[in-house]
Amino acid sequence: MSAQSLEIRRSSASVWGSSSGMRSVPTVAKYIDTSTCIGCKACEVACQEWNDLPPLSTQQVGTYQTMPTLDAGFWNLIRFDEREVEGGLMWLMRKDQCMHCAEPGCLEACPAPGAIVQYANGIVDVNQDNCIGCGYCETGCPFDVPRFSAKTRKMAKCTLCVDRVSVGLEPACIKACPTGCLHFGSKEDMVGLGSLRVDQLKKGGFTTAALYDPQGVGGTGVVTVLAYADHPEWYGLSRDPHVPLGVKFWKSIVRPLGLFAIAGAFIAAVGHYFNFGAKQVQGSADSDTNLPQA
Numbered sequence: 001m002s003a004q005s006l007e008i009r010r011s012s013a014s015v016w017g018s019s020s021g022m023r024s025v026p027t028v029a030k031y032i033d034t035s036t037c038i039g040c041k042a043c044e045v046a047c048q049e050w051n052d053l054p055p056l057s058t059q060q061v062g063t064y065q066t067m068p069t070l071d072a073g074f075w076n077l078i079r080f081d082e083r084e085v086e087g088g089l090m091w092l093m094r095k096d097q098c099m100h101c102a103e104p105g106c107l108e109a110c111p112a113p114g115a116i117v118q119y120a121n122g123i124v125d126v127n128q129d130n131c132i133g134c135g136y137c138e139t140g141c142p143f144d145v146p147r148f149s150a151k152t153r154k155m156a157k158c159t160l161c162v163d164r165v166s167v168g169l170e171p172a173c174i175k176a177c178p179t180g181c182l183h184f185g186s187k188e189d190m191v192g193l194g195s196l197r198v199d200q201l202k203k204g205g206f207t208t209a210a211l212y213d214p215q216g217v218g219g220t221g222v223v224t225v226l227a228y229a230d231h232p233e234w235y236g237l238s239r240d241p242h243v244p245l246g247v248k249f250w251k252s253i254v255r256p257l258g259l260f261a262i263a264g265a266f267i268a269a270v271g272h273y274f275n276f277g278a279k280q281v282q283g284s285a286d287s288d289t290n291l292p293q294a
Helices: 042-050 105-109 136-140 172-176 187-203 245-276
Strands: 008-011 028-033 077-085 088-096 116-119 124-126 147-149 154-156 182-186 210-212 222-226
Touching: 028 187, 042 077, 042 172, 105 116, 105 136, 124 154, 172 182, 182 187, 187 210, 187 222
Parallel strands: 028 222
Antiparallel strands: 008 116, 028 182, 077 088, 116 124, 147 154, 210 222
16 A cells, blocks of 8 residues: 555535545545454454553443444444344444545534544544534534543544555554455455455355445445345444435535625625714714813
């Protein structure tokens, strides 16, 4: 993998629009094959170590899953879902993390300028210096990924190891995977690899196998092979993820109207000044004559 520049394609709450139009850099993607994941959690450990995330307390609740859900200090979680399929029990395991959407709901919802950025290579990241910890990004994410950190008062999520990718290395989780269910490269190559695997699964009897790359969010930077793609909810995935309508309404209608209102008020104030001059307080013109005589 060649080194990647960190030029920004889009950023949150940009006054002049969120997109720079930059698309010269190939979009990168992570490939996850849920059918070959063995739940070893090597990727979880690698993520914690590389990102210097502290260990979190766990509790045994009758599952092999490390945590109930993602956390501000736990960005990569192997989900264990036991399902009865065709009369038998199956473990359906999936690597849960930020999906790095092409049209990120978190970025659309964020009100802080530059707090969430999408780099030219498609990676979506949280700029901790600009984040105000409001949590709007979590409400805008159709995959329920960003988490609030009580310690830093900021939001946090998987960065797709952008620091490693920027110098030509693959993400830490992929480096640690022992079964080859994780790969990293251009989005085009990962979709091609996933399509080949889907064909293999269908020939092996998994007739509903498919590649999960939902277009409701413009496609994702994490393409996932599902053996039972007719039931994405079995893997904790939405059938039709999309940016919430409330976020789109605020971004495309309410916010622009607010900017126009501010601009209109300013123009009106300037026009009033030039037409009528500065406002005079009644009686101020002859205030000197009303002073008591010595």
